[in-house]
Amino acid sequence: MEFRRWIIDGEILDPERGFEPRALRVEVREDPLTGHTARLLSAAGLLPPQDPDELRALGERTRAGCPFCPERAEAATPKLPAEIAPEGRIRRGEALLFPNLLPYARFSSVSLYSPERHVLALDELTPRLVADNLAAQVAWARACVEADPSAGWVSINANHMLPSGSSIFHPHLQGAVNPVPTTMQRLLAQVPAGRFRDYLAHERAEGVRYLGGRARVEWLASFAPLGPCELRAFVPGVASPASLDEETVEELGAGVATAAGLYAELGYGSFNLALYGAPPGTDGYPLNLRMICRSSLTPFYRSDATCLERLHWEAAIDTSPEELARAAGDRFTKPG
Numbered sequence: 001m002e003f004r005r006w007i008i009d010g011e012i013l014d015p016e017r018g019f020e021p022r023a024l025r026v027e028v029r030e031d032p033l034t035g036h037t038a039r040l041l042s043a044a045g046l047l048p049p050q051d052p053d054e055l056r057a058l059g060e061r062t063r064a065g066c067p068f069c070p071e072r073a074e075a076a077t078p079k080l081p082a083e084i085a086p087e088g089r090i091r092r093g094e095a096l097l098f099p100n101l102l103p104y105a106r107f108s109s110v111s112l113y114s115p116e117r118h119v120l121a122l123d124e125l126t127p128r129l130v131a132d133n134l135a136a137q138v139a140w141a142r143a144c145v146e147a148d149p150s151a152g153w154v155s156i157n158a159n160h161m162l163p164s165g166s167s168i169f170h171p172h173l174q175g176a177v178n179p180v181p182t183t184m185q186r187l188l189a190q191v192p193a194g195r196f197r198d199y200l201a202h203e204r205a206e207g208v209r210y211l212g213g214r215a216r217v218e219w220l221a222s223f224a225p226l227g228p229c230e231l232r233a234f235v236p237g238v239a240s241p242a243s244l245d246e247e248t249v250e251e252l253g254a255g256v257a258t259a260a261g262l263y264a265e266l267g268y269g270s271f272n273l274a275l276y277g278a279p280p281g282t283d284g285y286p287l288n289l290r291m292i293c294r295s296s297l298t299p300f301y302r303s304d305a306t307c308l309e310r311l312h313w314e315a316a317i318d319t320s321p322e323e324l325a326r327a328a329g330d331r332f333t334k335p336g
Ligand SMILES: [Zn+2]
Pocket: 063, 066, 067, 068, 069, 117, 118, 170
């Protein structure tokens, strides 16, 4: 398998050096799975760190009217039909799942890590909180697919904090169960099974971006990221979140919490996550997970999604995948 990359050179006349010529370069990389390309820029401080005080201040300002806080969650959030959950909502540990008022799919859900936790910084996302929230999503997805087997495309997603697209401050996951895939689900499901195996084998052998894992989930820093600090995980032998067993959910939860902790350590406060399922039983498709950092929450922040990300479908980022992997070290392989 070839990991294709191109170094592209340019030149400017530099105003800081009396308009002397200065060489500039950008690297373009191609993702070995889907073929999408990414632009790696020189470090330019495009993603300033999160000010924790700013995060907590907005948390306090939004607490009073929050529909997900315990005083209002019971009355303000919708219930699931009896065919999905006889109790109307799904609970696992502190997690609470209910349907999304704004549907994005045949079945759409919102699941709180905890009604009690209106402010949940990335370093507070513990393996327990994440695994319980994932388990609620898995139970819900399984019930949805059983209720409507034509809706086989399951994804579990996160917009964590407002810069990542969440409309409500209170941290949560979102689930989607749909008869048709999203564009990325379709592209990933079209990748031949052997290509996933080759990709992981290559990264394992090169050892630069490979982060390891425990028994069931393998993590790595993306070669051609879709966004800043992209981490990818693969669950061989499982095609859909609806097919995840308890042990794998625990391991995924620990991995996501580890990733969130790494992001917090790097200074970031907002991320997106997607766990892309193919229909249950799809032969050879390994469940794929992606996480990327987003801009920090601060007044007049710069969005990290520019014309390149939104309209060219190509990320331009100044965080190096290899430096991300170095920062991660061996934390993904440590037992929980
Ligand atoms: Zn709240």
